[in-house]
Amino acid sequence: MKRVQPQVFEEVVATTSLNRPGASDYIDNFVARKHGKEKVTVLDPVLEDILSSTYGIMLYQEQVMQVAQRFGGFSLGKADILRRAMGKKNAKEMHLMREDFITGAMKLGHTEEKANQVFAVMEKFAGYGFNRSHAYAYSALAFQLAYFKTHYPAIFFQVMLNYSSSDYIVDALQMGFEVAPLAINSIPYHDKIAQKKIYLGLKAVKGMPRDFSYWIIENRPFSSIEDFVTRLPKNYKKLSLLTPLVELGLFDEFDKNRQKILVNLPNLFVFVEELGGLFADANYSWTEADDFTEVEKFYKEQELIGVGISVHPLQTLAKQALYPITPITNLTEGAQATLLVEVQKLKVIRTKKGENMAFLQVHDSKSRMDVTVFSDQYRKFSSILSEGKFYYINGKVQSRDGRLQMIAQDLKEAVAERFWIQVKNHEYDKEISNILEQYKGPIPVIIRCEEEQKTVVSTRHFVKKEPALQDKLKEITMKTIYR
Numbered sequence: 001m002k003r004v005q006p007q008v009f010e011e012v013v014a015t016t017s018l019n020r021p022g023a024s025d026y027i028d029n030f031v032a033r034k035h036g037k038e039k040v041t042v043l044d045p046v047l048e049d050i051l052s053s054t055y056g057i058m059l060y061q062e063q064v065m066q067v068a069q070r071f072g073g074f075s076l077g078k079a080d081i082l083r084r085a086m087g088k089k090n091a092k093e094m095h096l097m098r099e100d101f102i103t104g105a106m107k108l109g110h111t112e113e114k115a116n117q118v119f120a121v122m123e124k125f126a127g128y129g130f131n132r133s134h135a136y137a138y139s140a141l142a143f144q145l146a147y148f149k150t151h152y153p154a155i156f157f158q159v160m161l162n163y164s165s166s167d168y169i170v171d172a173l174q175m176g177f178e179v180a181p182l183a184i185n186s187i188p189y190h191d192k193i194a195q196k197k198i199y200l201g202l203k204a205v206k207g208m209p210r211d212f213s214y215w216i217i218e219n220r221p222f223s224s225i226e227d228f229v230t231r232l233p234k235n236y237k238k239l240s241l242l243t244p245l246v247e248l249g250l251f252d253e254f255d256k257n258r259q260k261i262l263v264n265l266p267n268l269f270v271f272v273e274e275l276g277g278l279f280a281d282a283n284y285s286w287t288e289a290d291d292f293t294e295v296e297k298f299y300k301e302q303e304l305i306g307v308g309i310s311v312h313p314l315q316t317l318a319k320q321a322l323y324p325i326t327p328i329t330n331l332t333e334g335a336q337a338t339l340l341v342e343v344q345k346l347k348v349i350r351t352k353k354g355e356n357m358a359f360l361q362v363h364d365s366k367s368r369m370d371v372t373v374f375s376d377q378y379r380k381f382s383s384i385l386s387e388g389k390f391y392y393i394n395g396k397v398q399s400r401d402g403r404l405q406m407i408a409q410d411l412k413e414a415v416a417e418r419f420w421i422q423v424k425n426h427e428y429d430k431e432i433s434n435i436l437e438q439y440k441g442p443i444p445v446i447i448r449c450e451e452e453q454k455t456v457v458s459t460r461h462f463v464k465k466e467p468a469l470q471d472k473l474k475e476i477t478m479k480t481i482y483r
Contacts, residue, residue: 001015001402002402003027003031003401003402004030004031004034005034005035009139009140009143010053011034012139012142012143013132013135013136013139014030014053014054014059015139016130016135016138016139016142017059017060017130017135018030018059020130023057023058023059023125026057029055029057030054030055030057033055033056033057034055040052040055040056041056042056043056043067043114043117043118043121044071044110044114044118046070046071047067047070047071047118050063050066050067050070051063058121058122058125059125059130059135060130060131060132060135061083061087061130061131061132062131062132063125063132064079064082064083064086064122064125065079065080065082065083066079067118067122068082068083068101068122071101071105071108071110071115071118072100072101072102072104072105072108072115072118072119073104073105073107073108074100074101074104078100081093081097082094082097082101082122085097086122086123094123098119101115101119102115102116102119105118153172153175153177154193154194154196157171157172157175157177157193157198158191158192158193161191161193161198161200161204162190162191162201162203169198169305169306169307170306170307170368172198173307173366174329174366174367176196177193177196177197177198178196178197178198179197179198179200179307179309180197180198180199180200181249181252181309182200182248182249182250182309183249183250183252183253184216184220184222184228184245184250184251184253185220185221185222185253186199187199187200187201187202187216187250188201188202188217189201189202189203189213189214189217190203191203191204200305200307202216202217204305204306205244205245205248205304205305206244206303206304206305207240207244208241208244209241212236212241215233215236219231224254225251225254225255225261225268226268226272226284228251229265229268229269229272230272237269237273239265239266242265243262243265244304246258246261246262246265247262247297247300247301247304248300248301248304248305248309249297249301249309249310256291257289257291258291258292258297259289259290259291259292260286260287260288260289260291263287263289264284264286264287264289267284267287268284271284294310294311294313294316295313297310298310298311298312298313308365312365313342313390313416314340314341314342314364314365314390315365316416317340317390317414317415317416318340320416320418321340321392321414322392322444322457323338323392323394324338325338325339325340325392326338326339327364327366327367328341328363328364328366328367328368328369329366329367331369331397331404331406332397332404333397333398333399333404334396334397334398335396335397336394336395336396336397337394337395337397337406338392338393338394339362339364339369339371339392339393339394339406340364340390340391340392340414341362341363341364341369341390341391341393342362342363342364342365342388342389342390342391343360343361343362343385343386343387343388343389343391344361344362344363344368344387344388345360345361345387346358346359346360346385346386346387347359347360348378351375353375355375355378355379356375356378356379356382357372357373357374357375357378358372358373358378358382358385359371359372359373360372360373360385360408362391362393369404369405369406370403370405370406371393371395371405371406371407371408372405372406372407372408373385373408373411374407374408377408377409377410377411380411381408381411384411384413384442385411389413390413390414390415391411391412391413391414392410392411392412392413392414393406393408393410393411394408394409394410394411395407395408395409395410396409412442412462413442413462414442415442415443415444417443417465417482417483418443418444418445418446418482418483419443419444419445419446419463419465419469419480419481419482420446420447420448420479420480420481420482420483421445421446421447421448421473421477421479421480422448422450422477422478422479422480423447423448423449423450423476423477423478424449424450424451424478425449425450425451425452426449428476428477431476432447432473432476432477433460433461435469435472435473436458436461436463436469437461438469438472439463439464439466439468439469440462440463440464441462441463441464441465442462442464443462443463443464443465443482444457444458444462445457445458445461445462445463446458450478465482
C-alpha cells in the first residue's frame with residue numbers, strides 16, 4: 001500500500017487484490033505503471049477498456065470473463081463456465097475450453113499465437129483472482145478499520161481484542177499500549193482499555209469456561225487464596241480451572257510465589273473439604289516451593305493469553321547489555337545498529353551457488369523485524385543460531401517493499417549470566433587469556449583487578465560454563481564465579 005500510494009479508492013481495491021498468487025508476480029509492474037515509470041502494455045488493444053483500471057494487469061475474475069467474451073467470442077454464461085474450470089484446475093474441461101477460445105478468437109480476426117498467449121494469462125489469474133465485488137467489500141472494511149486504528153486506537157483495540165486477543169495484542173504494544181497486571185478482584189470478563197493500558201479479561205484466558213468466569217466476578221472480593229477456595233463451589237474445585245489463574249498471576253496480590261500456590265492447591269482442596277465451616281478457626285499450613293523464573297512466567301502467560309505480562313527476559317538482558325542497543329521501533333533506513341532480540345523463526349535456504357543462508361524473524365519484546373543472514377555470515381554463526389534464543393545482532397538497516405529489515409554482519413548470543421574473575425594484578429594476564437581461549441562460548445567475562453580497584457568487561461573473551469575452566473584458573477586468580 002505504501003508503494004502504490006493510492007489516490008482513489010479503485011487503487012485501494014486493486015492493491016488488496018494484488019496480494020494473491022498469480023497477481024503478486026506483477027506487484028512491481030503495477031507500482032511502476034501507476035507512478036509512470038513503466039509503460040502500460042495491454043495484451044491486445046481490444047482489451048484496453050477492460051484492463052485500463054488495473055494498468056493492463058488482470059486482477060479480477062470479472063476481467064477474465066470479459067476477456068473471454070470480448071476476445072474469444074464467448075457468451076457470459078460460457079465465460080463463467082471457463083472461469084470455474086480454471087478455478088478448479090479441471091484439465092479436461094480447460095483443454096476443451098482452450099480449443100473453443102482459440103477458434104472463437106480466430107473467427108474474430110486474432111492470430112492463434114495471440115489467442116494462446118491471452119488464454120495462458122487468463123489461466124494464470126482465473127484460479128486465484130478475486131471476485132471484484134468481494135475485493136470492494138474487503139477493501140472498504142480494511143480502509144475503515146485502518147482509519148479507526150489510526151485516529152481512535154483505544155476504541156479500535158478494545159473491539160478487536162475482544163474479537164481475537166492474541167492477534168492484536170502485539171500490534172497494540174507496538175503502538176505504545178501496555179498490558180496491566182491481572183488480579184482476581186478486578187479482572188473484567190471482556191478486555192478493556194483505559195489510559196493506554198490493556199486490561200485483559202477472563203474471556204481472553206485459553207480454556208476458561210464462561211460460567212466459572214461469571215462466578216468469580218459475581219462473588220468477589222476475595223480476601224485470600226484460602227477464602228477463594230473455601231467459597232468455590234464443588235464443581236469448580238478443579239486444578240485444571242485454577243491452574244491458569246495462578247499461572248497468570250491473578251493471586252499475586254495474596255502470594256507472589258505461583259509455584260508454591262500450585263504445589264499447595266491439591267492439599268488446600270482437601271483441607272477446605274474436611275474442615276468445612278470450621279475453616280475460619282484453623283489455618284492452612286503452606287508447603288514452601290521455589291517460584292517459577294521470570295522467563296517461565298512470561299512464556300506461560302504468553303501461552304495462555306497470547307502475551308507475556310511478567311518482565312520479559314529481553315528486558316532483563318537489556319539492563320546489563322554489553323553494547324549500545326537500538327529498539328526496533330527506533331530504526332531508520334541506512335542506519336548501522338545493534339539489536340537485542342529473540343529469534344522467533346529461522347528459515348535456512350540454499351542459494352544458487354549451493355551455499356546456505358538464513359532468514360530470521362526476530363522481536364525485541366515490543367516489535368518484530370526480518371533479518372537476512374547471507375552465506376558468509378551464516379557460515380560463521382550457524383552453530384549458535386536457533387529459534388527461541390537471544391542474540392545481539394549488528395547490521396545495516398535496509399528498506400524492502402516499504403518495510404525495514406536488517407542485513408546481519410555480526411551476531412552474538414545474549415545471556416544473563418557472567419563469568420567473574422578476580423585477580424590481584426596483571427601478572428598472569430597472558431596465561432588467563434590463553435585459558436579463556438580454550439573455552440569459547442556465549443558468556444561474557446568480567447575481570448576485577450584489586451590493585452587497581454578497577455572492573456572491566458572483556459571485549460575479546462566469551463566463555464562457556466565449564467567447571468574445568470574454573471579449575472585451570474584456580475592457581476593464577478583470586479576467585480572465579482559464574483553469576
